[in-house]
Amino acid sequence: MSLERAAIAANRFGFGATPGLLQKIKSDPRGWLLEQIARDVPVPPPIASLPPTGADHLAFPLVRRLALPREGYGTDEQRQPAMEPRMQGQQGAGMQGEAGQGLALIARMRTARMSAALAARFETAIQTASPFRERLVHFWSNHFVVSAAKATAFAMPASFERDVARKHVGHRFEAMLVASTKHPAMLFYLDNYLSIGPNSQWARDPSRVPVVSQGVGRPQGLNENLAREILELHTIGVNGGYTQADVTNFAKVITGWGYDLRQRRAGDLAAVARRSADDVFYFNAAAHEPGPQVVLGKTYAGDGVEKGLSVLRDLARLPQVAEFVARKLARHFIADEPPAAAVASLARAFRNSDGDLPSVYRALVEAPEAWDPSLRKTKRPEEFLVSTMRALGGPKLEGAHLLRLLQQMGQPAFSPSGPDGWPDNGAFWSGADALWKRIEWATLAAERQAPARPDPAALAVDVLGPLVSEKTLAEIRRAESPEQGLALFLVSPEFMRR
């Protein structure tokens, strides 16, 4: 019984067991999960070694310059290597003014940055002693999403995840919502940096508005993209009871939330590259729509950043948010159609604690439905890969290889197609092609790791405990080689689900 609970704790709440883990935690699986949800922990070293937010943020004006070399940013290039040390050797080629060469350079920069970020994400998930906490970080960075599917946003998802999901995973929901909304990655991804109040100073005197790029030109008016997605995807949900007027008014409230479009203003670019997300955030009063706005029936007055913060604080407290977050968490950890009792219990914990996330996680761990031994969730490709590497102790792949692998398996790294993130249902992830790619991966991983894991049946019992069926064990034992046995284990129903 306790071994079964240990297996559920490691597989359903974590990234799968490493050999020996179940024995280590079987005396108190629940306690093992609860001790992982402390308020603050140090940033894991692989993540801490990634470029700071300021450097990520500086990468996309650079991208625009390269893609559209005539757009008139042209004076920073000589100083750019300070932020992009690894790009120094390639810098010259992109600066010769040919768009084609610029695009090739962007492609190389994209691969370099995204592989480094992905390798760090994998290393952390594989090595972590707190896999439940790490899963929660991944959960939240799939709730507040900045996707590299928007080509010029490729530099941002890693620092966004660190500054929003990782930083606030043990805090209150409101803190994460505010951090997301003020983050330069989100303000860029959902276009708010271009949004200008129709009666703002800039709207009255458009000649003062800086040219963003040759293509965008001078921003001229309201852009409601971020406001809509905060309501629909981040807080109360599409059925949360808002109207088009709420979207438009909320968009007006957060006009001016962005970052300084004239980054060159700061002389020392190396210092700019070290800036945190909070440092990069900039409230531009000249673009802000003056006067009170009504959002969800409440009037918000004042003309500063505080007006938007008030809306976010009020949004975070609406009962729809507790319900929305509770359902999404329960769906992620328990079942595609989460049990109503578990959802109600999580929502209650959210409301009673004013959105204190560790209290909600505790309710999840304490929900009896979360410990049902039937495996109702299909692992997503990234989870599946991490769990195979944890069980097999490898293979250790370079970031660029991981990028290609995830692309092949249908979950390109940091790149869900839209701001709603990756789907969280088995039907989406268990088509024929998904299975085929897992079989192909299992073939490759088993070949590499068979020397390190010569007894696949023993490994299956070690990491899945009582969750592995007699039938699966028998098939693994009948395999003609350790390689084949390992491959069968990796694509067994019990290992692909949790």
Add this chain to the structure above:
Amino acid sequence: MSLVDRRKVLAGIGTATFIAASGAPGAMASTATAGNKLVVVFLRGAMDGLHVFPAYADPDFVRERQGLAMPGPGQAGGSLALDGFFGIDPLMPQLREMYVSREMLLVHAIASPYRSRSHFDAQHLLENGTTAPYGADTGWLNRALVGLPSRGRDIGVSVTSSMPVMMQGPAMVTNWSPSALPQPNAELLDRLGSLYETDIPLREALENAKAANAAVLERAGTGFPSLLRAAASFLNSATGPRVAFLELGGFDSHANQNAQLGALQRNLKAIDEGVAAFRKAMGAEWSRTAILFVTEFGRTVAMNGSNGTDHGTAGAAFLLGGAVNGGRVIADWPGLKPAQQLEGRDLKPTADLRALFKAVLRDHLGVPPERLEQDVFPSSNIARPFDSLFRRT
């Protein structure tokens, strides 16, 4: 999809589907359509119909469209003329040639029944075929295939790495996407067949994957034209599927929509190249083929503050193929004056996408009209199918 899900869907949609799915023949499909092939391409992110197919001759077009108004035919950077009123983006010259040779048909000012502006809800509704997002957890295209003549075990293939809602459901379909990983050996596959013996979803997925990988002989690339060529090899296989689904994302042009190298421009070029490559790959079978391009909604008529457009309502859909009675634009044009726009911002819908879908399914695939109304598009009486979209054979 699990069996439980499937039962629930069947209960919701009606019993006709269940009878057909369990092996009894559906209502007789015309033998004239039994060899026809269909490709549906979902352009995700809301393609701007007024950009790709500008109504250049509308007297209000330039004023209402503001800085995004594409110049008319004959001007620098201008559209290519279709019918004297609508043009097509100059990045799509091969599509325009197909229009001239009467193999392409455009429907403008068309929308699904959805009237809010969320991509995700709109896409789900468009795919599930009901009038509500999440109104069913299967797709209309899958349900339409139940009971139609199939040449092999799968009647449809989704050329995607995961199964989209539009293709989920009771009919036998598979999915496939290109791979650069090592191929598993036959011995392992046999043993997996045994391992999955009692796990029906995995057993079905394995059989489908084996069949799909047998059909595509050469290693395919990942660009949209390559995927369309792979679709052609499925459709040309003697025992392969007759219906293919593809998707292309990146149409959410909130900013900088007229960029020279923007996502929209790259997509339009990929469509133009892809359709031309597909047409060539289909060979003689092109005459029995149709490709339908749809998107979840259109975009605002006017430019937003960022040289882009925001989420709107009506947009454009287009149909190509040797079987298509093309060279025409179907549009009950609502006009572009502010008072003619929906809520003063969007192109007003005057046609229902379900009317287009029903016409394609009825006249090209031979889906019986009563099944269209009961199982495929429930509560869609108001959307009467278009007539004469296809050539008489």
